[in-house]
Amino acid sequence: MTEKKEKFYLTTPIYYTNGLPHIGHTYTTIVADVIRRYKRMRGYDVVMTTGTDEHGVNVERAAKKAGVAESEFVAKMADAWRALWDELGIPADEFVRTTDLKHVRTVQWLFRQCKENGYVYKGNYTGLYCIYDNAFVNEPKPGNLCPDCDRPLETVTEENYFFKLSAFQRPLLDFYRKNPDFIQPETRKNEIVSFVEGGLKDLSITRTTIRWGIPVPGEEPHVFYVWFDALTAYLSAVGGPEYEKRGYWPADLHLVGKDIIRFHTVYWPAFLMAAMLPVPKQVWAHGWFLMDAAKMSKSKGNVVLPRPIVNMLGMDALRYFLLREVVFGQDGNFSYDALVTRYNSDLANGLGNLASRTAALIEKNFDGKIPKPGARQPQDEALAKEAQAAIGEVLENYDKLSFARALETIWSVIGAADKYLTSEQPWALGNSEDEQARKGTILWTTAELLRIVTALAYPVLPDSASKVWLLLGQAVGVGKCELDGLRWGQLAPGTALSKAQTLFPRVEKTEAIERIEAMANEELNPTPAVPAPAATPASAGGAAAAAVPAASEKIGIEDFAKVEMRVGQIKTAERIVGADKLLKLTVDIGTEIRQICAGIAQYYTPESLIGRKVAVVVNLAPRKLRGVESNGMIVAASVGPEGRPVLAGFHEEVEVGARLK
Numbered sequence: 001m002t003e004k005k006e007k008f009y010l011t012t013p014i015y016y017t018n019g020l021p022h023i024g025h026t027y028t029t030i031v032a033d034v035i036r037r038y039k040r041m042r043g044y045d046v047v048m049t050t051g052t053d054e055h056g057v058n059v060e061r062a063a064k065k066a067g068v069a070e071s072e073f074v075a076k077m078a079d080a081w082r083a084l085w086d087e088l089g090i091p092a093d094e095f096v097r098t099t100d101l102k103h104v105r106t107v108q109w110l111f112r113q114c115k116e117n118g119y120v121y122k123g124n125y126t127g128l129y130c131i132y133d134n135a136f137v138n139e140p141k142p143g144n145l146c147p148d149c150d151r152p153l154e155t156v157t158e159e160n161y162f163f164k165l166s167a168f169q170r171p172l173l174d175f176y177r178k179n180p181d182f183i184q185p186e187t188r189k190n191e192i193v194s195f196v197e198g199g200l201k202d203l204s205i206t207r208t209t210i211r212w213g214i215p216v217p218g219e220e221p222h223v224f225y226v227w228f229d230a231l232t233a234y235l236s237a238v239g240g241p242e243y244e245k246r247g248y249w250p251a252d253l254h255l256v257g258k259d260i261i262r263f264h265t266v267y268w269p270a271f272l273m274a275a276m277l278p279v280p281k282q283v284w285a286h287g288w289f290l291m292d293a294a295k296m297s298k299s300k301g302n303v304v305l306p307r308p309i310v311n312m313l314g315m316d317a318l319r320y321f322l323l324r325e326v327v328f329g330q331d332g333n334f335s336y337d338a339l340v341t342r343y344n345s346d347l348a349n350g351l352g353n354l355a356s357r358t359a360a361l362i363e364k365n366f367d368g369k370i371p372k373p374g375a376r377q378p379q380d381e382a383l384a385k386e387a388q389a390a391i392g393e394v395l396e397n398y399d400k401l402s403f404a405r406a407l408e409t410i411w412s413v414i415g416a417a418d419k420y421l422t423s424e425q426p427w428a429l430g431n432s433e434d435e436q437a438r439k440g441t442i443l444w445t446t447a448e449l450l451r452i453v454t455a456l457a458y459p460v461l462p463d464s465a466s467k468v469w470l471l472l473g474q475a476v477g478v479g480k481c482e483l484d485g486l487r488w489g490q491l492a493p494g495t496a497l498s499k500a501q502t503l504f505p506r507v508e509k510t511e512a513i514e515r516i517e518a519m520a521n522e523e524l525n526p527t528p529a530v531p532a533p534a535a536t537p538a539s540a541g542g543a544a545a546a547a548v549p550a551a552s553e554k555i556g557i558e559d560f561a562k563v564e565m566r567v568g569q570i571k572t573a574e575r576i577v578g579a580d581k582l583l584k585l586t587v588d589i590g591t592e593i594r595q596i597c598a599g600i601a602q603y604y605t606p607e608s609l610i611g612r613k614v615a616v617v618v619n620l621a622p623r624k625l626r627g628v629e630s631n632g633m634i635v636a637a638s639v640g641p642e643g644r645p646v647l648a649g650f651h652e653e654v655e656v657g658a659r660l661k
């Protein structure tokens with residue numbers, strides 16, 4: 001008999017398509033994913049929506065600048081957003097685009113409901129408008145600047161449809177009172193309540209000055225104002241007018257940044273009340289991640305991108321850092337230094353070390369099988385008690401979205417286990433029956449603790465928790481583990497451990513930061529691929545394979561002479577953390593030893609290359625590949641459809657440094 005699960009629906013904002021995701025957007029989406037995984041472990045049937053907000057004058061302008069139609073522009077951008085979330089392992093269950101037909105219909109339907117109920121009328125509106133934030137501004141900064149983004153406002157007069165927001169002052173205040181948890185955190189609630197108490201002006205919800213928007217049926221050239229359009233996406237994603245069939249509306253949780261809380265806690269419930277639709281249960285506004293105390297923006301040049309961090313340290317490291325470093329709800333500073341410090345101390349030395357230490361001891365002493373615990377001593381009891389108590393505490397904190405506290409608790413248990421191992425010293429015990437039994441108790445206790453912290457950490461660290469879970473020989477995936485049933489004492493003796501993998505390889509801070517920054521720089525300012533006359537660079541994707549010029553593109557000998565190739569001998573070769581396809585080589589080219597990166601890691605082991613003589617292009621401008629400096633290029637043939645690299649070499653003795661002509 002399958003039990004019907006309680007539904008839980010949560011959303012991130014739907015992000016603007018005139019830019020690409022940075023760490024701020026990634027933060028909200030990661031938090032949503034953490035909650036989704038957590039709620040699933042608590043037995044809920046969860047749907048998480050994210051998507052793209054694709055209308056408005058900014059998109060009109062960006063598309064024009066790019067020389068493409070708006071629809072083409074937004075399709076590309078939406079693909080890029082979706083692809084990033086997929087790549088980072090935080091995909092939406094419902095990815096909604098505001099250009100989706102189902103969304104267009106939902107917006108038009110919602111408008112009709114509001115209109116039929118008498119909350120919409122036509123009028124003229126003149127106001128100062130911020131075209132960057134897509135909002136009329138009531139209190140401009142001196143010099144008619146936008147109070148949010150400091151950019152000049154424009155005076156706009158036009159015929160609009162208005163929404164009678166003023167009629168909802170009372171209903172909203174009543175609603176906040178009856179639903180004290182609707183606005184979170186508490187400080188934001190006070191802000192919103194006083195805003196509403198101050199009186200609400202009617203709101204213009206259509207435009208005639210914008211072309212790129214959802215048409216108001218029968219009222220062209222009116223198109224919907226972005227917020228009436230955008231907010232409705234939450235409803236379109238789960239059935240629109242037929243929301244009852246799917247059963248996920250009203251949303252349980254809208255996660256938003258503090259910049260857009262008013263839209264979500266004033267306008268959105270008012271629109272829904274006007275249409276007599278159920279209102280979401282909670283809006284949670286988190287703070288901003290700041291870079292050098294300023295909000296990130298591309299124009300300020302201070303955006304932090306997720307990909308370079310993930311390439312270097314892994315997605316779990318980014319997730320852990322964002323949730324651990326800052327109390328959810330407050331602003332926080334982003335720094336690479338703090339990120340790498342936390343990575344090394346909490347992940348590599350903390351969880352990673354505990355897992356590998358425990359596995360190695362069980363491997364050595366119990367043939368890789370979980371031992372049977374014997375009589376328990378007070379220190380074993382104390383640890384068991386601490387881990388058991390942590391379960392309740394962590395769940396309570398996850399429920400409150402106090403992620404930093406939840407992680408703190410988990411890590412204090414990890415710390416206690418480290419101390420326990422250090423003081424019990426199972427490695428110092430001998431092989432007598434008593435000592436062997438004591439070893440068994442200690443190692444069973446440590447492994448059981450590891451199992452519990454792994455299950456608790458899974459919502460934040462899904463990749464590494466899955467690896468530890470597997471290591472502990474647990475059959476069903478950790479994400480399927482039911483947290484409500486998690487208790488001390490469930491680890492079965494005799495379970496075979498699987499092979500340990502390094503969870504978090506330690507990194508050297510300065511080098512890691514340099515590489516992350518270099519990768520970010522590559523992503524923000526991509527160097528156009530330079531067509532190399534004789535070879536293509538050994539980039540991450542391929543080898544230094546000979547390019548075949550089209551017959552018509554013959555070059556003169558003087559062009560070829562520009563390429564200086566020499567015989568080089570590989571001295572060292574190593575893999576690069578965060579770049580699966582690259583090897584870092586040092587190559588003797590006769591006059592000097594060069595560092596060169598080659599995209600051959602999938603086909604050549606580092607050991608097999610030492611001493612090998614290769615053809616090297618030595619006069620290429622140095623560049624960074626995945627953040628590692630490469631000064632030259634190794635020449636290789638590109639074989640088969642996959643472009644397997646085969647290094648060019650010599651069948652006779654050649655001198656290192658000899659020129660190829």
Ligand code: ME8
Pocket residue numbers: 012013014015016017023024025027028053230231232233255256257258259260287288289290295296
């Ligand atoms: O506002 N720190 O989209 P948007 C933390 N389309 N979070 C940040 C952040 C930062 N520095 N920067 C951005 C919109 N965010 C509208 C929303 S919803 C119906 C329409 C996150 O692309 C945060 O969640 O500007 C913020 O609310 C969202 O990105 C804004 O994304």
